[in-house]
Structures are given as structure tokens and as C-alpha cells.
Amino acid sequence: MQDIRVQKTFEALFALEDIREIFRGTLPTGLNETEEQEFQKKISALKKVINELESGTGKPEVFRLAGNLPVRDREESFINIQPIQAAGKLTVDARKALIAYGDGYSTCDSCKKPFRLDKITKPGIADFHSELADFLNMDEARVVPGARRGFQAVASSLLEKGDIALVSSLSHYTEFLSVENAGGIVKEVPLNENNIITAEATAEKIEAIIRETGKTPKIMMMDHFDYQLANEHEIKEISKVSHQYDIPLLYNGAYTVGVMPVDGKDLGADFVIGSGHKSMASAAPSGVLATTEEWAPVVFRTTQMKGDLTERKFGIKEVEMLGCTLMGGTLFSMMASFPAVKERVxxxxxxxxxxxxxxxxxxxxxxxxxxxxxxxxxxxxxxxxxxxxxxxxxxxxxxxxxxxxxxxxxxxxxxxxxxxxxxxxxxxxxxxxxxxxxxxxxxxxxxxxxxxxx
Missing domain, CATH: 3.90.1150.10 (Aspartate Aminotransferase, domain 1)
Structure with a gap:
């Protein structure tokens, strides 16, 4: 059902990139004679595509990129009902940001001491981190390569071998993997007859774990809306139960952060995790991990390691973040979409x-x-x-x-x-x-x- 104008729109964008490539290889003083000729040739090709775009004529000229990548027009030519793609569609500003900042370490044009992503001020990456924390009503936030890396950071910070993590019976597999990676053990809260996780069932499960193991879970990882049924679980009431047993609560907001209002402190969350590419109109992999003043020194701990020969130390690099996290187009797509995300919730x-x-x-x-x-x-x-x-x-x-x-x-x-x-x-x-x-x-x-x- 593709409209030829969709195809020609892509071809026009590709033609502009061909022109852009000329400027990427020339001297700062301008185009030489050969480059000017190539420029005029590319302009003529672009004009042809623009004419076809305007008139809705012509035939497809570009079928694949780099030999094997088909042109993806799913969002332009179709209604896409795929659940994991719906809220990750890029805004127009995010798509423009990818064009301008798609190069690898594009975040690092003005990186200065202390050489950490969340401290970069030009462009305003540091401010963006603060805005993310405010958006979720938490104290500190970091961008991460997807919600799963947020789960992993928290699990590796709080769990030791044999520690128990409490999760929903509808929890995502990446929660399991993050616990397993940290050496922990997963225990699941059962669903009620309506496929809802209740506070009462959560308390009963905690008591059962204590009776069976003599240990209290070290972390509770709970969905607000799960990925299987998108049912709403009693997250606020569950957080109260969690804190009655001094268990920190990880709020899995993969299907909420970026699409609906999320107030982490009001919900009683110690950690809020969101998915950029699933629910914040961002390129993959991207996400956010936000936390409170109490837990920030734990999950955002800085390295204490020192080399035995060189005595090198890496100062304020954060261990669970492996230093910096999103270093290019992913982050800038997230930043560019953020004003629209704040409005759409x-x-x-x-x-x-x-x-x-x-x-x-x-x-x-x-x-x-x-x-x-x-x-x-x-x-x-x-x-x-x-x-x-x-x-x-x-x-x-x-x-x-x-x-x-x-x-x-x-x-x-x-x-x-x-x-x-x-x-x-x-x-x-x-x-x-x-x-x-x-x-x-x-x-x-x-x-x-x-x-x-x-």
C-alpha cells in the first residue's frame, strides 16, 4: 500500500546525505573544482527526486541500503499495532537529532573534566539528567542502555550470592537475568484470579520466604503495568508492604515512564526504571534509572580500584554504569523527544x-x-x-x-x-x-x- 511519495521522501533524504558526505570530506576553506562538480551532480539528482515527490510520480530507485538493508517504511506506510514499538516511535525532533548526532562519540565534542557523561554541559546533557530526575520526582537519574541495564545495575549493587529478589509472576525475563547475573535467587509473587499482583499476596509471599529460608528478600522488582497483559498492579500498596519489611522497591516502568505520569516518591519507589526505546520515543538501546538520595551512593558508587603497577585511579567513574552509558545518537534522540514526552504523559x-x-x-x-x-x-x-x-x-x-x-x-x-x-x-x-x-x-x-x- 506504499504511496510513491513515501518512497521518494526517503530517496530525497538519502540524496541529501549524499550531498552532506561531500562536505565531510572537503577542506574547511570550501569545495574544490572536482568537489563542486560532484556537488552540482548530486543537486541535480536531488531536484529530480523532489520533482517526483511533488508530483507523486516515478518509480522506486533505492530498494536497499548498504546492499542488504531494506528501506523501513513501517511507520510511514502502515498503521503499526506492535506493542513493543508503539511508544518508541521517534518524534520528528528525535529523527533530526539522529541525523545531526548519529556519529559514534557525538556526546563528547565538549567533554571536559571530570569526564563523565552526566557532567557534560555542552550540549546540556547534565541538565537533561536533572530534568529526568524531576520528571520522575526522584533525586538522581542516569541514562542507561535500556531498562534491562537498569535492572542489572540495581541487582548487582544490592544482591550477593544467594540473596533473594522478589518479582511478579508476570515479570520480564530481563529481571530474572539481572538477578541471576548477580548470583541471586528469584521468588515470585502469585497472581490473583484477575491476574493482578496484590499487596496482600506480596505480604504473604514475604512471610513464606522468611519461614522457609530465614531470610528477607533484598530487593523487590515490581511492574506497575506488566508486559504480558498490561494489567495494573497494586504498586503503591505493594511499596508500603515492601518498606514494612525494609525491602527496597524497584519500580519497573518500562510500559509507563514516558507514556503516563509517574511520580516515584508518591508511589514509594526506591528505584524507577524506564525504557527509552519502548516508551520514551527514543532510539535503542536507551532507558533511565532514577533513585533517591538514600540509594544513589549505592547504585551510582564510584570506582575505588587502583592499578598495582601504574597506581592509576579513575576517580568519579561509576562502577555500575561502566563509566559513561549512552554516547551518541541514542542519547540525543532521547533528549530531543523529551519535551514531547513530558507533554504527552x-x-x-x-x-x-x-x-x-x-x-x-x-x-x-x-x-x-x-x-x-x-x-x-x-x-x-x-x-x-x-x-x-x-x-x-x-x-x-x-x-x-x-x-x-x-x-x-x-x-x-x-x-x-x-x-x-x-x-x-x-x-x-x-x-x-x-x-x-x-x-x-x-x-x-x-x-x-x-x-x-x-
């Missing part, structure tokens, strides 16, 4: 409303169910179409692949090919027109194959 109710609209449309198809808690409190949902779309798959020549094919024909992507039973989708960031189109498309497909629509 104020409109979370609108995102939830769109999610519920789509779920209502889906439920109008007989046999369809919402596996997540309903009404929805999040833009991500898990649904069950075993008794609706999957009944068609049983006799369709393409089996379960027919549904993703039907959606793709309508310009909708993000459903795993072959999925017709339990599957996830997200409406985050979609306009109301797009959400309505999505709902209409699901109903249209159902009617096409004779499913009852109420």
Missing part, C-alpha cells in the same frame, strides 16, 4: 479511552475476548480470538496467516504472522481516525468470513 486518559474504544469494537465480534483487565487502563491489550478469527483459520488455505494478510492488505501491521488465538496489540499514539480505521477493519474482516458481529 498529560494526555494518558485519552490514550486509555482509545484503547477501550477498540476493545469495544473487538468485543462486538462474537467469540472475541479481552484477556487483559477490562475496561482497559492501558493502551496495550492482550486479546483472545480463538472463538472468532481462529475458527476461520481452521479451514482457511492460509491457516492462521490469513488474518495478518487481511490486515496487511488494509495497511495494518504488527500482528505476529499466524496468530489468531491469543495476541497483543497497542493503540498508543494512534490518532482517533486510525483507531477507528483499525476497528472498522477488524469488523470488516469478521463480516467477510461470516463471523457474527453484534
Amino acid at each position: 498529560k494526555h494518558w486518559d485519552e490514550e486509555v479511552d482509545k484503547s477501550n474504544y477498540l476493545m469495544d469494537r473487538l468485543l462486538s465480534i462474537s467469540g472475541s475476548k479481552v484477556l487483559s483487565e477490562y475496561p482497559r487502563k492501558h493502551a496495550l491489550s492482550k486479546i483472545d480470538t480463538t472463538d472468532s478469527f481462529d475458527t476461520v483459520a481452521k479451514s482457511h488455505p492460509k491457516r492462521g496467516y490469513y488474518l495478518s494478510d487481511e490486515l496487511s492488505k488494509r495497511g495494518i501491521v504488527g500482528l505476529f504472522p499466524g496468530a489468531t488465538r491469543a495476541w497483543k496489540l497497542s493503540t498508543y499514539g494512534l490518532s482517533r481516525d486510525r483507531v477507528k480505521y483499525l476497528g472498522d477493519s477488524l469488523v470488516e474482516i469478521a463480516e467477510k468470513y461470516g463471523l457474527e458481529v453484534r
Whole structure:
């Protein structure tokens, strides 16, 4: 369904990069005769693409980059409902920042003593760290290469071999790995009949652990909204239970930080972790780890190591951060998107409303169910179409692949090919027109194959 103008937009961007490359190789005094000729040649090529873009004519000229990378137009040519991609789509300013700051160590143009990322003032990386902490109502923050590296930093700081970490029964696998990497042991809090982690169940699990092991967990890692069902768990009440047992709480905000308001101190969090590439409109890998004055000296401890021969010391380099963390385009995409991120969290109710609209449309198809808690409190949902779309798959020549094919024909992507039973989708960031189109498309497909629509 690609509009040729999408293709020509990419080709124009690529043509501008070709022109830019000329300036990257010339002397500061300007272009020489050969370079000027090449410049004029590239300008002519760009004008041709611009003319085709304006008129909506021409044919695709660039199919792959560097020989094997297809041009990715998923966000320009389709409605993308893939849950892990929805809130990570870059803002226009972030895309511009990647163009300007995509070079490796672009953060380091003006790096001066004390030679640490969060201390750089030009551009305002130091200020950005302070703004992140304020945004989450925490005392200190660091950018990290994804939420998983935040989990790892906290786990390695607080856990020793054999220590227990308490997690949700719906926790992400990276929480398990971070505990295992630190030599710890995972214990899970069970779900109730509604697939919710409650404060009561958390307290009961802690008591059971103490009875069985004689030890209290050293850390609690708890999702606000989990990644499997996007159900809301009793995070504020759980934090109170956690602190009654003197267990620090790690708030997993991979699906909240950057899309909805998060007040770490109000929630009772000792650590708040967010994902830049999942929920903050940033390039991957990126994320944030924020903490309180009490725990900052622990998780952001500085190196004490000294070389035995050279007696070298590395001063204020932070051990768990391995010194600096995001050194280029990832960080600047995060910074460039931040004003928009701060604004969009104020409109979370609108995102939830769109999610519920789509779920209502889906439920109008007989046999369809919402596996997540309903009404929805999040833009991500898990649904069950075993008794609706999957009944068609049983006799369709393409089996379960027919549904993703039907959606793709309508310009909708993000459903795993072959999925017709339990599957996830997200409406985050979609306009109301797009959400309505999505709902209409699901109903249209159902009617096409004779499913009852109420």
C-alpha cells in the first residue's frame, strides 16, 4: 500500500546525505573544482527526486541500503499495532537529532573534566539528567542502555550470592537475568484470579520466604503495568508492604515512564526504571534509572580500584554504569523527544479511552475476548480470538496467516504472522481516525468470513 511519495521522501533524504558526505570530506576553506562538480551532480539528482515527490510520480530507485538493508517504511506506510514499538516511535525532533548526532562519540565534542557523561554541559546533557530526575520526582537519574541495564545495575549493587529478589509472576525475563547475573535467587509473587499482583499476596509471599529460608528478600522488582497483559498492579500498596519489611522497591516502568505520569516518591519507589526505546520515543538501546538520595551512593558508587603497577585511579567513574552509558545518537534522540514526552504523559486518559474504544469494537465480534483487565487502563491489550478469527483459520488455505494478510492488505501491521488465538496489540499514539480505521477493519474482516458481529 506504499504511496510513491513515501518512497521518494526517503530517496530525497538519502540524496541529501549524499550531498552532506561531500562536505565531510572537503577542506574547511570550501569545495574544490572536482568537489563542486560532484556537488552540482548530486543537486541535480536531488531536484529530480523532489520533482517526483511533488508530483507523486516515478518509480522506486533505492530498494536497499548498504546492499542488504531494506528501506523501513513501517511507520510511514502502515498503521503499526506492535506493542513493543508503539511508544518508541521517534518524534520528528528525535529523527533530526539522529541525523545531526548519529556519529559514534557525538556526546563528547565538549567533554571536559571530570569526564563523565552526566557532567557534560555542552550540549546540556547534565541538565537533561536533572530534568529526568524531576520528571520522575526522584533525586538522581542516569541514562542507561535500556531498562534491562537498569535492572542489572540495581541487582548487582544490592544482591550477593544467594540473596533473594522478589518479582511478579508476570515479570520480564530481563529481571530474572539481572538477578541471576548477580548470583541471586528469584521468588515470585502469585497472581490473583484477575491476574493482578496484590499487596496482600506480596505480604504473604514475604512471610513464606522468611519461614522457609530465614531470610528477607533484598530487593523487590515490581511492574506497575506488566508486559504480558498490561494489567495494573497494586504498586503503591505493594511499596508500603515492601518498606514494612525494609525491602527496597524497584519500580519497573518500562510500559509507563514516558507514556503516563509517574511520580516515584508518591508511589514509594526506591528505584524507577524506564525504557527509552519502548516508551520514551527514543532510539535503542536507551532507558533511565532514577533513585533517591538514600540509594544513589549505592547504585551510582564510584570506582575505588587502583592499578598495582601504574597506581592509576579513575576517580568519579561509576562502577555500575561502566563509566559513561549512552554516547551518541541514542542519547540525543532521547533528549530531543523529551519535551514531547513530558507533554504527552498529560494526555494518558485519552490514550486509555482509545484503547477501550477498540476493545469495544473487538468485543462486538462474537467469540472475541479481552484477556487483559477490562475496561482497559492501558493502551496495550492482550486479546483472545480463538472463538472468532481462529475458527476461520481452521479451514482457511492460509491457516492462521490469513488474518495478518487481511490486515496487511488494509495497511495494518504488527500482528505476529499466524496468530489468531491469543495476541497483543497497542493503540498508543494512534490518532482517533486510525483507531477507528483499525476497528472498522477488524469488523470488516469478521463480516467477510461470516463471523457474527453484534
